[in-house]
Amino acid sequence: MPHEPRPVAVLSSNAKLMIIGQAPGTRVHASGKPFTDPSGDRLRDWMGINEDIFYNPDKLAIAPMGFCFPGLDSKGGDLPPRKECSRLWQHQVLEAMPQVELILLIGMYAQKFHMKDNAAKTLTETVRNWRSVYNESANPRLLPLPHPSWRNSGWIKKNPWFSTDLLPELRKEVARLV
16 A cells, blocks of 8 residues: 555444445545545535534444545546455445445445446436435435545536435435434
8 A cells, every 4th residue: 555554434333324435535544534625525515514413423424435545646636445445344334334324425436336236337327316226225225426526526517417406305314314
């Protein structure tokens, strides 16, 4: 690994809501706390909650596909989460938290792993089909989202249905569960 391992996750025996994202980025690796960056600000806004709720393990669990920062690519972006981490830990984490009712699948890595063949070919198709994904999943329900990174601002502008259709429903579900 390019850095010393520093797993970043918030596991809980009480939270009914869980976020499964990609992997910690540079800032999160440094802080040791998930989503302590602009993507976290955007995600909390999407969810309609503040930091007190977001970081309360009785309310919310966070388990990325890769628990440690995977390093940077040649363009300065984060590398994909390391596959061995998700294969080793994702199922064990979920089995240890049977009380979780809803999982927010942030980004394609989480969607492809947890939705398997039900994930569409593109993130846009998968997120556009969010109602079907949500309605057809159970114990826990799944809700696919794009990554809240600033790099996806163009995607959000090109897909206005995300803000008008999905986000209000996301906020309702989050309010119900926290």
